[in-house]
Amino acid sequence: MKKYIRSRLIQTLVVLIGVTLLTFIMVNVAPGDAATVMTEKITDQAAIDRINAQLGLDKPYFVQYFLFLRNLVFFDFGTSYFKYKPVMQLIIEGFRVTGTLAVTIILFALVVGLAMGIMAALNRGKFWDQLIMGLSTLGMALPSFLLAILLQYIFGLKMQLLPLSGLTSWQGYVLPSVTMGMICAAEVARLTRTSMLDVLGQDYMRTATAKGISRQRIILVHGLKNALIPILTFLGNSFKAILGGAVLVETVFGLNGIGRLLVDAIMQRDTPIIQGVTVYIAMIFVLVNLGIDLFYGLIDPRIRLAKDND
Amino acid sequence: MEAQNALSQEQVITSTNFYHHVWEKLRENKVAIVSLLLILLLIVVALFAPQIAPYDEGFQDTAHVLSKPTNIHWLGTDEFGRDIFSRIIYGTRVSLSVGIIAELIAMTIGVLMGALAGYFGGWVDSLISRIIEIFGSFPKILFAIVIMNIIGTGVINVFIAIGMVGWTGMARMIRSQILQLKENEYVEAAHSFGAGNTHIIFKHLIPNTLSTIIVNMTMAIPQDIMYEASLSFLGLGVQPPTSSWGQIISVGRVYISTLPGYVLFPSIALVLTVLAFNLLGDALRDALDPRLRRMD
Numbered sequence: 001m002k003k004y005i006r007s008r009l010i011q012t013l014v015v016l017i018g019v020t021l022l023t024f025i026m027v028n029v030a031p032g033d034a035a036t037v038m039t040e041k042i043t044d045q046a047a048i049d050r051i052n053a054q055l056g057l058d059k060p061y062f063v064q065y066f067l068f069l070r071n072l073v074f075f076d077f078g079t080s081y082f083k084y085k086p087v088m089q090l091i092i093e094g095f096r097v098t099g100t101l102a103v104t105i106i107l108f109a110l111v112v113g114l115a116m117g118i119m120a121a122l123n124r125g126k127f128w129d130q131l132i133m134g135l136s137t138l139g140m141a142l143p144s145f146l147l148a149i150l151l152q153y154i155f156g157l158k159m160q161l162l163p164l165s166g167l168t169s170w171q172g173y174v175l176p177s178v179t180m181g182m183i184c185a186a187e188v189a190r191l192t193r194t195s196m197l198d199v200l201g202q203d204y205m206r207t208a209t210a211k212g213i214s215r216q217r218i219i220l221v222h223g224l225k226n227a228l229i230p231i232l233t234f235l236g237n238s239f240k241a242i243l244g245g246a247v248l249v250e251t252v253f254g255l256n257g258i259g260r261l262l263v264d265a266i267m268q269r270d271t272p273i274i275q276g277v278t279v280y281i282a283m284i285f286v287l288v289n290l291g292i293d294l295f296y297g298l299i300d301p302r303i304r305l306a307k308d309n310d
Numbered sequence: 311m312e313a314q315n316a317l318s319q320e321q322v323i324t325s326t327n328f329y330h331h332v333w334e335k336l337r338e339n340k341v342a343i344v345s346l347l348l349i350l351l352l353i354v355v356a357l358f359a360p361q362i363a364p365y366d367e368g369f370q371d372t373a374h375v376l377s378k379p380t381n382i383h384w385l386g387t388d389e390f391g392r393d394i395f396s397r398i399i400y401g402t403r404v405s406l407s408v409g410i411i412a413e414l415i416a417m418t419i420g421v422l423m424g425a426l427a428g429y430f431g432g433w434v435d436s437l438i439s440r441i442i443e444i445f446g447s448f449p450k451i452l453f454a455i456v457i458m459n460i461i462g463t464g465v466i467n468v469f470i471a472i473g474m475v476g477w478t479g480m481a482r483m484i485r486s487q488i489l490q491l492k493e494n495e496y497v498e499a500a501h502s503f504g505a506g507n508t509h510i511i512f513k514h515l516i517p518n519t520l521s522t523i524i525v526n527m528t529m530a531i532p533q534d535i536m537y538e539a540s541l542s543f544l545g546l547g548v549q550p551p552t553s554s555w556g557q558i559i560s561v562g563r564v565y566i567s568t569l570p571g572y573v574l575f576p577s578i579a580l581v582l583t584v585l586a587f588n589l590l591g592d593a594l595r596d597a598l599d600p601r602l603r604r605m606d
Contacts, residue, residue, distance in 0.1 A: 011440070018444035030460045141585040143536050143556075145543050146577050149563050157567065244449020248540055252563075262452060263544055266459045278456055282447045289447070 004297050012290050019282040020072060024065050027275045068275065077276040080265075087272045091280060094258035097167065098250070101176055101257060102242045106235055108181030109188050114231075116185065117192020118219065124197065132189060139186025144245060148179045148252040165254035176249045184238050191234055195227030236292040240285050335597040342593030345586040352583060356402040363396035368551040376569055385575045388561065397553040398576050404554045405583060408468055408538040409531040415473025416534075417527055420480025421519070425511050427481070428488030438481070446478040451540055458546045468547050472534050480526050487519050521598040528591035532584040539580055555580045 049058070057064070071077050077087035120132040155175060156164035163172050199205060200223060208218050247259025258277055265273035336342050355362055364384070365371070371383070371391040379386045385395040427438035448456070457471040491497070492515065500510050539556030541547030548554035555576040562572030 011443075014440055015443045015447060018440060019447050022444055026456050026460060137588070138581075138585070141532065141581055141588050143539055143543075143580065143584075145540065145556075146559065146581070149559070149566065149573060149577075153566050240449060244452045247451060247455075248543065251544060259452060263455060263546070266455060266546070274456070274459070278448070278452070281449060281452060285447045285449065286443075289443075 001297065005294065008290060008293055008297075012286060015286050016283060019286060020069060020279055021065070023275060023279040023282065024068050027271060027278070028061065028064070030269070030271075030274075071276075072279060077272045080273055081270045082268050083270070083273075087276050090261060090273060091258070091276050094256060094261040094277070095280075097255050098243060098246050098257035098259065100173060101180070101246055101249075101255070102239055104173055104177035105180045105184055105242055106238060108177055109184035109238065110231075110235070112181065113185035113188025114192050114224070116189040117227075118196060118223075120189065120193040121196035121200065122219070129193075133193070136186040136189045139183050142183060143248070144180055144183055145248040145252055147182065148176070148249050151175050151179055152252060165252075167255055172253070172255070176246075176253045176255060179249050180242060180246065184242075187234060187238075188231060191230050192227050195230055196223050199223045199227065232295075233292060236288060236295075240288055243281055243284065332594075332597045336593055339593045339597075341589050345590040345593070348582065348586040349590065352402055352406060352586075355399060356406045359399050359403055363393070363399040365393040365396040367397050367400040367553045368392065369396075376565065378569065379571060386569060386571050388558075388572060389565070394558070394572060394575060397558055398555065398579050400553040401555045401558065401576065401579065402583075404465060404468075404542075404548050404552065405535050405538060405580070407465075408472060409535045409587070411469045412472035412476065412534045412538075413527050413531050415469060416476035416530065417480055417523060418477075419473070420477035420526075421484050421516060421523060423477065424481040424484025425488050425516055425519075428485040429492055429507070429511055429515065431489075435485075439485075442478045442481050442485075445475075448475075450475050451537060454537055454541060455544070455546055458541065463546060463549050465548050465552060468538055468541060471541070472537050475537070476530055476534060479530070480523070483522050483526055484516075484519055487522055488515050491515050491518055525591070525595045525598055528587065528594050532587035532591070535580070535584055535587070 059067070075088050077091075079085065080087050080090060083090060116132045116136070120129040123129045152164060152175060155161045162174050163169070166172055196219075205218060205222060208222060209215075244259065246257050247263055249255075250257040250260040251263070258281065261273060262277040264270075265277065336346075360366075369392060371387060371393065373391070374380075374383060374387050375391045376389055377383055377387045377391075383393050383395065385393075385398070387393055388397070423438050423442065427435045427442075445453075454471045454475045457474055458467060461467045461470060497510060497514060500514055505513075538547055538554065539559070542554040542556030543560040545557075545560065548557055550557065558576040559573055559580070562569070562576065565572050
């Protein structure tokens with residue numbers, strides 16, 4: 001296991017360096033430097049040069065890259081060109097909103113998805129199974145922004161139960177969470193159903209029934225435990241998908257999440273924000289991947305043994 | 311020489327048998343056939359959009375702005391008096407071509423990278439695997455947004471951005487499959503006949519991954535269509551006057567109370583298209599690879 005962890009950590013480090021390099025390249029090849037954008041009406045070359053010097057944009061690329069790395073490590077990307085706030089403060093605020101959203105989405109998906117998956121598996125081939133699987137198929141074909149618009153219209157505009165947009169209270173999180181939670185739950189339900197059916201057919205389940213253990217206990221303890229591994233993997237991946245995909249829901253519901261921050265920054269060519277958001281999201285991705293892999297290594301000896309023998 | 315001919319003939323026969331078998335299985339699946347028919351219909355609509363659409367996508371009927379569905383504008387008009395039905399018809403072109411062209415780009419990069427990594431192993435594999443991981447470390451939609459920022463908006467650039475974002479999954483699958491395939495005896499036989507690496511990769515290994523490629527592509531096309539709609543919804547994808555469903559929905563949601571059809575009709579088009587590709591993809595996967603079949 002030690003060898004496996006070590007090789008995985010070295011790999012992660014290489015990938016992290018690659019991620020910073022790719023981010024740096026992507027942001028720097030984008031057209032329109034900051035000074036030109038900020039001084040669109042000024043044609044004075046001296047003023048443009050002065051701004052570029054202030055931002056360190058006159059230095060060679062490799063020096064700029066190391067400055068970028070330094071900023072990354074010290075959590076300091078300077079001040080936003082247009083929002084006049086420290087970039088890190090904006091990023092932290094963004095992550096707070098999107099992170100809260102991610103947690104509530106996953107909780108919703110877990111509760112609703114598991115319940116629906118179990119119900120479908122227990123009623124295999126019958127009405128409830130067909131209805132749930134039909135909804136799940138539809139859910140996977142539904143772009144999040146569509147469902148967001150629909151729910152916003154019904155619950156925000158027509159029934160006026162929940163805020164249309166913004167985050168003045170916790171209620172602002174309800175519709176965005178339910179929107180993405182429902183889409184996520186569609187996949188969780190499908191996975192749960194498959195694993196439950198798989199488990200229900202195993203010999204040890206029949207043994208458990210023969211031993212007189214109640215049906216509820218069998219389903220919840222034995223069935224669910226076995227269904228949990230694919231679901232946990234899926235949720236690890238969903239967390240990443242939410243981090244990126246939340247931008248659409250954030251746009252519809254007017255939340256200042258991390259995705260919205262990036263899109264706004266791109267529209268305004270606010271380079272420090274683009275750099276910071278892109279690189280930190282990618283780093284979180286890499287770390288979540290590492291977490292999933294180590295978790296797998298922990299529960300499945302085949303994986304770590306295969307690596308140890310390399 | 312004769313023996314080789316006979317061998318290749320036999321290969322042709324077995325492979326037609328295989329695809330014949332797949333087709334037979336697909337034909338039994340009613341959902342798959344309906345999906346396939348819907349996709350064919352969409353292709354016809356996309357090809358003949360100018361003939362089918364009652365108006366040009368940019369034509370502005372200033373006398374009927376934001377009109378409800380009527381005899382002259384079946385699904386109503388938008389804020390410039392453009393016919394919504396016609397714009398949805400033209401939008402089919404963008405969605406389908408994004409699905410197909412972006413996926414062809416992704417497939418080409420993915421198959422090449424995967425094949426090289428799997429075949430050569432060693433440092434080539436390590437290098438390519440790390441590149442796959444690095445590209446896979448960005449959330450897809452945000453990655454596409456950042457790429458659009460570099461290359462600018464527009465239909466062609468949407469193809470490129472989505473293609474560049476989507477290849478890592480394919481590369482992973484092909485890599486692991488080639489890792490197994492290269493241990494086969496026919497690869498050793500090809501080596502001993504003096505076949506070069508390029509020949510072995512392109513003539514022996516990649517053709518054997520065809521099922522994986524097809525299944526992966528059909529599953530990825532609806533995803534790509536959603537990415538395009540999302541990018542255009544955010545205003546970073548296809549720009550007016552070119553019609554894209556995502557972009558129509560994005561503008562139309564402002565008028566949802568007064569003119570619900572403005573959002574509703576392009577949404578139905580988008581969901582049906584994605585659904586048809588998803589269902590066909592499921593059926594194709596079941597038919598091509600029984601090991602991956604879902605429990606039903």
